Amino acid sequence: MSENIKPGSVSSLSYVNPVPGSPWDTYLSQVDRVMPYLGSLARWGETLKRPKRALVVDVPIELDDGSIAHFEGYRVQHNLSRGPGKGGVRFHPDVTLEEVMALSAWMTVKCAAVNLPYGGAKGGVRVEPKQLSKKELERLTRRYTSEIGIIIGPHSDIPAPDVNTNAEIMAWMMDTYSINSGATATGVVTGKPIHLGGSLGRVKATGRGVFVTGREAARRIGLDLQSARVAVQGFGNVGSVAAELFAEAGARVVAVQDHTGTLINEQGFDMPRLIAFAKSEGGIANFKEGQRCDNEEFWNVKADILIPAALEGQLTAARANRVNAKLVLEGANGPTVPQADDILAERGVLVVPDVICNAGGVTVSYFEWVQDFSSFFWTEDEINQRLDRIMVGALNHIWEKADQHRISLRTATYAVACERILMAREERGLYP
Numbered sequence: 001m002s003e004n005i006k007p008g009s010v011s012s013l014s015y016v017n018p019v020p021g022s023p024w025d026t027y028l029s030q031v032d033r034v035m036p037y038l039g040s041l042a043r044w045g046e047t048l049k050r051p052k053r054a055l056v057v058d059v060p061i062e063l064d065d066g067s068i069a070h071f072e073g074y075r076v077q078h079n080l081s082r083g084p085g086k087g088g089v090r091f092h093p094d095v096t097l098e099e100v101m102a103l104s105a106w107m108t109v110k111c112a113a114v115n116l117p118y119g120g121a122k123g124g125v126r127v128e129p130k131q132l133s134k135k136e137l138e139r140l141t142r143r144y145t146s147e148i149g150i151i152i153g154p155h156s157d158i159p160a161p162d163v164n165t166n167a168e169i170m171a172w173m174m175d176t177y178s179i180n181s182g183a184t185a186t187g188v189v190t191g192k193p194i195h196l197g198g199s200l201g202r203v204k205a206t207g208r209g210v211f212v213t214g215r216e217a218a219r220r221i222g223l224d225l226q227s228a229r230v231a232v233q234g235f236g237n238v239g240s241v242a243a244e245l246f247a248e249a250g251a252r253v254v255a256v257q258d259h260t261g262t263l264i265n266e267q268g269f270d271m272p273r274l275i276a277f278a279k280s281e282g283g284i285a286n287f288k289e290g291q292r293c294d295n296e297e298f299w300n301v302k303a304d305i306l307i308p309a310a311l312e313g314q315l316t317a318a319r320a321n322r323v324n325a326k327l328v329l330e331g332a333n334g335p336t337v338p339q340a341d342d343i344l345a346e347r348g349v350l351v352v353p354d355v356i357c358n359a360g361g362v363t364v365s366y367f368e369w370v371q372d373f374s375s376f377f378w379t380e381d382e383i384n385q386r387l388d389r390i391m392v393g394a395l396n397h398i399w400e401k402a403d404q405h406r407i408s409l410r411t412a413t414y415a416v417a418c419e420r421i422l423m424a425r426e427e428r429g430l431y432p
Contacts, residue, residue, distance in 0.1 A: 051101050054100075057072075071140065089162055115420070173188070211245035229302065229303040315337065356394060
C-alpha cells in the first residue's frame with residue numbers, strides 16, 4: 001500500500017524532513033534564513049518548525065445518486081502564542097497535509113507581521129468542487145465543519161475563505177457550528193455574507209493590500225505607476241482586484257494568466273470589461289481584446305510589476321531567470337521558491353513577500369471579527385482607511401529592518417514577525 005501514499009499524507013509526514021520542493025520545505029528554508037537575526041530568541045526557533053496541532057479528518061457524504069463518497073480534510077493550527085488561530089479553508093484536488101501546514105505557518109508569520117492578535121491556522125479538503133452539485137458541496141462543507149468543530153471557535157480558531165471557497169460556504173460553516181454549539185456564533189468564521197455579520201470591504205481586501213504595498217514599494221524605488229506595465233498571474237479574487245486598482249492608478253495591465261490561458265495586450269486591458277467577462281465565462285481565455293499565447297510566455301513579458309496571485313511554487317528558478325519586472329508583488333501564498341528568491345535578488349528585482357503583501361485579507365477579517373463581537377459595523381471607507389494605515393505602517397517598519405541589516409524584505413518581514421511570535425512564546429513560558 002505504501003506506493004499509493006501521496007506526498008503530504010499522514011503516513012509520509014515529517015516536520016523536519018519535508019518532501020523536497022514542497023510548500024513546507026519552502027517555509028522551513030525561509031525560517032532558517034531568519035534565525036541569525038533573532039538574537040537570544042533563536043533558542044525558541046524550533047517552535048516555528050513544528051505545528052502545534054494537525055487534525056486529519058474523514059469527510060463522508062451522500063452524493064445525489066445515493067452513493068457514499070469519502071474525502072480527506074485537514075485543519076492545522078501552527079502557532080497560537082499570540083492569539084486564536086486564523087486562516088482560510090481551501091477545496092482543491094491537490095490539497096495535502098504538508099501544504100496546509102505551510103499555509104498555516106505563513107498565516108502565523110503574516111498575522112505577526114501586521115501585528116494582529118492572531119496565531120496561524122489553515123484548513124482544506126482534497127476535492128474537486130467543480131464535480132459536486134451545490135447540494136453535495138453544502139453536505140461536504142457541513143460535514144467537514146462538524147469534524148473540525150472540536151478545535152475551531154470564535155476564541156480558538158477562525159476559518160475564512162480561500163481557494164474555491166466563498167461567502168456562501170462560510171455561511172454554511174457558521175450555521176453548522178452554531179447549530180452544534182446551540183447558539184448563533186457569527187465570529188466563528190470571517191468572509192461571511194454582509195447580512196450575516198460579514199464586513200464591508202472584505203471581498204476586495206486581499207487585492208487591495210497587494211495594491212497598497214505595491215504602491216508604497218513603487219514610490220520607494222522611483223517607479224511611476226502612471227507609466228508602469230503590470231503582469232498578473234491568477235485572475236481570481238486577489239489578482240483581478242489588484243489589477244483593477246493598478247489600472248485605476250494609471251498603470252497598464254499588459255498580461256493576464258488564469259487557469260484557462262494567457263492573454264497579452266500591449267495597450268493595456270480594459271479591466272472592467274475583462275473582469276466582467278472572466279466572471280461570466282469562468283475564465284479569460286476567449287476574451288477577444290488580447291492575444292492568446294503559451295502559458296510559459298507569460299514569464300517573458302516585459303512588465304515593471306509582476307503579480308503572482310495563483311497557487312504556491314509558481315515562480316521557479318527557471319522562470320526567475322526570465323522575469324523582466326522591477327517589482328514582484330506576491331499576491332499568492334508561497335509563489336516564489338527559495339532558489340528563485342536568490343536569483344531575483346541577484347538580478348536586482350525587488351520582491352514584496354506574501355506575508356506582508358497579501359495580508360490585507362486577514363487584516364479586514366480581523367476587522368470583521370471585532371465588529372461581530374461588538375455588533376457595531378464600520379463603513380467601507382472606514383474599513384479601507386484602517387486597512388491602508390495598517391498596511392503602510394507595517395511595510396515601513398519592515399523596510400526599516402531591511403535597511404538596518406541590509407537584508408531582503410522577506411527576511412526582514414520574518415525577522416519582525418518571528419521576533420513577535422517567539423517573544424510571546426518566551427513570555428508565556430512552558431506549561432507544565
